[in-house]
Amino acid sequence: MVAIAALHPTDTSLEVTWSDGVVSRYPWLWLRDHAHDDDTLHPVTQQRQLFTAAVPKGMRGLSYEVVDDTLEVTWDVLEPMSRLPIAFLAKYRYPRVARATVDVPVTLWNGASLTTPTVAYDAVMSTDAGVAQWLGRTLQYGFCIVTGTPATASATEELLRRVGYIRETIFGGFWEFEADLAKADTAYTTLELRGHTDGTYAHDAPGFQLLHCIELDATGGESTMVDAFAIARRIEAEAPELFEVLCSVAVPGQYIGDGAHLMSARPVFRHDHTGRLVQVSFNNYDRAPFLLDEDDMLAFYDAIRLFDEIANEPSMQWRHVLQPGEAMLFDNWRVLHGRAAYHGLRHMCGGYLNREDVESRLRQLL
Numbered sequence: 207m208v209a210i211a212a213l214h215p216t217d218t219s220l221e222v223t224w225s226d227g228v229v230s231r232y233p234w235l236w237l238r239d240h241a242h243d244d245d246t247l248h249p250v251t252q253q254r255q256l257f258t259a260a261v262p263k264g265m266r267g268l269s270y271e272v273v274d275d276t277l278e279v280t281w282d283v284l285e286p287m288s289r290l291p292i293a294f295l296a297k298y299r300y301p302r303v304a305r306a307t308v309d310v311p312v313t314l315w316n317g318a319s320l321t322t323p324t325v326a327y328d329a330v331m332s333t334d335a336g337v338a339q340w341l342g343r344t345l346q347y348g349f350c351i352v353t354g355t356p357a358t359a360s361a362t363e364e365l366l367r368r369v370g371y372i373r374e375t376i377f378g379g380f381w382e383f384e385a386d387l388a389k390a391d392t393a394y395t396t397l398e399l400r401g402h403t404d405g406t407y408a409h410d411a412p413g414f415q416l417l418h419c420i421e422l423d424a425t426g427g428e429s430t431m432v433d434a435f436a437i438a439r440r441i442e443a444e445a446p447e448l449f450e451v452l453c454s455v456a457v458p459g460q461y462i463g464d465g466a467h468l469m470s471a472r473p474v475f476r477h478d479h480t481g482r483l484v485q486v487s488f489n490n491y492d493r494a495p496f497l498l499d500e501d502d503m504l505a506f507y508d509a510i511r512l513f514d515e516i517a518n519e520p521s522m523q524w525r526h527v528l529q530p531g532e533a534m535l536f537d538n539w540r541v542l543h544g545r546a547a548y549h550g551l552r553h554m555c556g557g558y559l560n561r562e563d564v565e566s567r568l569r570q571l572l
């Protein structure tokens with residue numbers, strides 16, 4: 207591990223020179239705020255006990271020294287000595303904007319480049335390494351199929367609970383559906399479902415969805431997946447002005463029925479505060495009416511036409527008739543899912559997971 211080579215105080219900060227030459231500046235207040243004693247950081251809850259705003263403004267370190275693997279700082283005001291592990295300081299030695307995502311490599315794909323990501327049911331159910339592989343692949347590729355899953359609703363629910371608790375929505379928690387219009391949604395028919403994301407009517411659209419076909423006696427019903435991050439990359443290169451439209455125009459989504467009228471709005475491509483694309487939202491079925499100024503409205507239609515055309519290029523799509531036993535988990539913020547029309551019996555089950563719950567599970571496994 208990198209060590210501290212020298213300490214140099216300034217009016218506002220403690221400057222640390224690391225053994226590899228990197229120089230970091232930690233404001234005095236930051237050092238006080240991040241002290242590791244029990245009165246500052248609760249040892250069980252890991253929650254800050256310090257009332258940061260009450261710390262005297264302009265406080266400075268009086269003395270500072272490295273004792274074993276800890277930095278000790280005393281203060282020029284009436285504040286207790288602060289101790290900070292060197293490993294903790296090292297973790298934050300490069301200043302950067304805070305980010306809360308799990309860093310898993312993302313591999314963009316199209317229909318030709320992708321080998322179907324899979325993991326075995328037994329591995330997921332019996333080992334944490336199996337869960338890590340399942341979630342890691344789901345984040346890397348946007349989906350991952352658990353093969354050999356018993357074709358029952360209860361086994362599928364148990365599989366989903368290996369990740370975390372199931373999200374409650376208008377559809378319930380763990381759900382089953384067939385073409386019976388039990389809910390006011392095209393999923394509950396035999397009609398084609400073009401590529402879409404779920405929950406464009408929710409401020410916090412489900413991060414992940416599991417779908418498992420547990421009974422199949424049908425013709426058609428092929429499932430489709432498209433990497434919408436790859437669509438974004440293409441539109442950015444091929445039509446930058448339409449990319450800008452998709453990044454900026456808030457598109458309203460709504461769900462009307464089953465005693466609810468849900469609405470939300472966000473751009474098709476949502477970037478976070480670091481400029482990284484983090485969420486794709488596209489559901490032409492659920493788009494609510496809105497009218498912009500003429501030029502903006504027409505540009506919007508051009509933009510979603512291009513988006514939908516690329517999403518429906520056969521070369522962009524992964525297509526497969528999901529068989530009983532193939533439980534598919536997918537990233538609803540990244541890929542578009544769909545299915546072809548069908549005739550016959552197709553009994554599906556599944557559920558949603560919140561994004562932060564999947565990230566939490568994976569963060570603890572990595």
Ligand code: OGA
Pocket residue numbers: 393399404417429543544545554
């Ligand atoms: C859905 C959905 C696809 C399918 O339920 O959100 O898109 O395969 N279903 O039935």
Ligand code: ZN
Pocket residue numbers: 393402403404543
């Ligand atoms: Zn859907």
